Amino acid sequence: MTNRAKLLIFLILGLIAVSCGNKHTHDDKMIFHYNESSGITSLDPAFASGQANIWPCNLLYNGLVDLDDSLRVVPAIAKSWEISDDGLVYTFHLRKDIVFHNTDYYRFPSQRRVTAADFVYSFNRIVDPNVASPGSWIFQKVARDKNGKALFIALNDSTFQIVLSEIQPPFLGVLAMKYCSVVPREVVEKFGRDFARKPVGTGPFQMKMWEDGVKLVLRKNPRYFERDEAGTPLPYLDGVAITFIVDKQSVFMEFMKGSLDFMSGIEACYKDALLTKQGQLQSKYRDKIQLLTSPYLNTEYIGFMLKDENNGNPLLIKEVRQALNYGFDRTKMMRYLRNNIGYAGTSGFVPRGMRSFDEERVKGYEYNPQKAAELLAEAGYPNGQGLPPITISVSASYLDLCQYIQHELAQLGITIKLDVEQATQQRQMMRSYRLPAFRGSWICDYPDAENYLSLFYSKNLQPNGSNYTHYVNPKFDALFEKSQTILDDEERNNCYTQLDSLLMEDAPVMLLYYDKAIRFVQSNVEGMQPGPTNMLDLRRVRIKK
Numbered sequence: 087m088t089n090r091a092k093l094l095i096f097l098i099l100g101l102i103a104v105s106c107g108n109k110h111t112h113d114d115k116m117i118f119h120y121n122e123s124s125g126i127t128s129l130d131p132a133f134a135s136g137q138a139n140i141w142p143c144n145l146l147y148n149g150l151v152d153l154d155d156s157l158r159v160v161p162a163i164a165k166s167w168e169i170s171d172d173g174l175v176y177t178f179h180l181r182k183d184i185v186f187h188n189t190d191y192y193r194f195p196s197q198r199r200v201t202a203a204d205f206v207y208s209f210n211r212i213v214d215p216n217v218a219s220p221g222s223w224i225f226q227k228v229a230r231d232k233n234g235k236a237l238f239i240a241l242n243d244s245t246f247q248i249v250l251s252e253i254q255p256p257f258l259g260v261l262a263m264k265y266c267s268v269v270p271r272e273v274v275e276k277f278g279r280d281f282a283r284k285p286v287g288t289g290p291f292q293m294k295m296w297e298d299g300v301k302l303v304l305r306k307n308p309r310y311f312e313r314d315e316a317g318t319p320l321p322y323l324d325g326v327a328i329t330f331i332v333d334k335q336s337v338f339m340e341f342m343k344g345s346l347d348f349m350s351g352i353e354a355c356y357k358d359a360l361l362t363k364q365g366q367l368q369s370k371y372r373d374k375i376q377l378l379t380s381p382y383l384n385t386e387y388i389g390f391m392l393k394d395e396n397n398g399n400p401l402l403i404k405e406v407r408q409a410l411n412y413g414f415d416r417t418k419m420m421r422y423l424r425n426n427i428g429y430a431g432t433s434g435f436v437p438r439g440m441r442s443f444d445e446e447r448v449k450g451y452e453y454n455p456q457k458a459a460e461l462l463a464e465a466g467y468p469n470g471q472g473l474p475p476i477t478i479s480v481s482a483s484y485l486d487l488c489q490y491i492q493h494e495l496a497q498l499g500i501t502i503k504l505d506v507e508q509a510t511q512q513r514q515m516m517r518s519y520r521l522p523a524f525r526g527s528w529i530c531d532y533p534d535a536e537n538y539l540s541l542f543y544s545k546n547l548q549p550n551g552s553n554y555t556h557y558v559n560p561k562f563d564a565l566f567e568k569s570q571t572i573l574d575d576e577e578r579n580n581c582y583t584q585l586d587s588l589l590m591e592d593a594p595v596m597l598l599y600y601d602k603a604i605r606f607v608q609s610n611v612e613g614m615q616p617g618p619t620n621m622l623d624l625r626r627v628r629i630k631k
Contacts, residue, residue: 115324116629118611119347120622121337122328126302128282129293132211132219134264141622145304145326146187147267147287150178150205150246151258155380155617157441157533159258163200163268163288164246173253173573174229178205180244184311186270187292191284192277197309200268200288202240207271209238209248221265224531227254255573256534263532290321290625302328312625320625322613341606347629348607348614350622352427360606365426376607379427380616381439383530384601385538387431388478388491390594391522393556399522400473405465407593410476411451412458414494420599423486427604431597434586435528435538438600439618442535442579448586450597458498470499478502479516480525481509487598488525516554526554527601530619535582539566542589557594 124138134143150164164178184200212219213228213236229237229251237249250257260266273286285293290312291304304326312320329346331337338356341349352361360368360375367377390401400406416430429438434448459469467473480488485506492502507515516524530537540546543566546553562585569581589595603616610630617623 117325118323119327121331129285130282131264131267135220140264143264145291146285146289149266151262153262174250176248178246187286192273201243202246204268205246206238206240208268224260259532322628361425378605380603382601382603382620383439383618385437386527386598388596389524389526389555403465405461409458409461411596412454413498414491415453428599428602431599436535442582444583447583450590475501475503478523479505479521484525539585555594
């Protein structure tokens with residue numbers, strides 16, 4: 087950041103500190119304001135990919151099940167369910183008091199209750215190639231009849247059944263994804279592709295208006311089915327207003343003026359202004375702003391390409407990969423470059439916050455330059471002599487982290503070259519095995535460690551899978567396949583910790599950190615807490631006058 091930019095921010099903060107106590111009151115209504123810099127492309131849950139789309143879809147829709155803050159599957163539209171002994175048949179019993187929204191652009195003749203047939207239709211949309219939903223992969227293991235039709239079955243109006251072709255232990259958690267939201271057939275068929283802009287669901291809020299690039303407004307669903315412990319109908323808010331300011335510094339200014347109720351994440355333009363190096367809120371803002379954090383299911387890492395054809399690649403030598411892992415101080419990196427927003431990646435690939443995370447049983451890599459030097463000598467490169475330069479592909483957003491690693495490893499005689507690529511180009515090259523090393527991240531799709539460990543299963547090699555490192559280990563594969571036959575969560579998690587330990591021993595990646603969800607929230611906002619999936623849940627949020 088330039089000195090001029092720094093001066094501008096501190097001048098702004100000085101002015102805002104005086105007015106920060108004067109939060110907007112939204113007149114007589116509780117309207118929650120937030121900004122989405124990335125823009126929203128669709129409000130059709132079939133296209134609920136990426137946080138920008140997922141957050142408003144979570145406000146508009148419900149599915150069969152949901153996740154609580156401990157990543158346990160809890161009822162939503164399905165009040166209960168049974169799983170057959172062989173793990174192949176899931177039978178859901180639906181609530182009978184849930185109705186679809188009535189909106190300004192579509193009104194049902196009378197209250198339109200959700201039935202099992204609505205889920206049959208909604209789920210068939212996800213697997214329909216004509217719809218081309220990015221979520222079609224979630225139903226790959228659903229069985230098909232002789233005509234190739236997925237076995238989504240309405241046994242009656244309130245009983246819905248799914249039949250799998252093979253066991254899939256995380257399947258219930260998969261059904262909590264926003265792709266699996268229920269939609270009304272008649273509305274989708276009336277609007278076609280325009281349903282993305284004229285959504286009708288069952289969620290706590292419903293569509294009011296959407297002006298491109300300016301504002302999206304949702305209002306309270308007066309017929310929402312959930313109540314709090316005292317029997318008060320949810321949500322408490324009267325509405326939600328979403329703006330689309332692109333410039334992050336402008337967003338920061340709007341928040342500090344009180345025009346926005348929260349900001350998610352941390353940006354370089356205001357990181358040091360709001361946070362200490364220890365990741366705490368600066369003392370002068372503690373009575374004006376709330377800082378809310380929680381583990382976030384995202385692992386940031388550098389992946390090593392292990393494809394055998396890469397002759398002369400020193401990364402094919404395990405001891406070299408291990409030396410790289412021991413060669414830099416993750417704790418110092420987090421303190422000075424991330425203001426401790428995140429957790430040093432010193433355990434396994436499965437991140438903190440996942441139920442199978444166990445830093446006592448899964449040992450990763452602490453900073454140990456002496457051990458790194460010993461491993462380099464063992465690999466035939468004493469003090470780094472003879473070791474060819476290692477090139478890491480990185481996008482501009484992570485350049486500072488990789489420059490830090492570059493400097494640290496240079497002390498061991500290891501030369502790191504950084505190839506800065508656009509993020510989209512880097513992903514394309516990573517998927518075609520054209521990068522010897524690359525900065526990557528993995529955010530969970532569903533709350534089971536299989537989602538992370540499958541990145542190293544040999545049958546998930548590209549072009550159809552996500553094994554970007556080309557890691558192949560028959561022992562890992564056999565244990566992974568065993569884990570996917572176990573329905574008991576505790577026993578399966580035990581398998582996962584063994585897999586993670588094996589992975590760390592082989593070191594196909596260099597862990598950087600486990601992410602942390604961070605929210606800056608106005609002091610008059612109550613009931614807002616980030617969870618491990620960083621979902622935006624406003625059902626129990628209030629704004630004090």
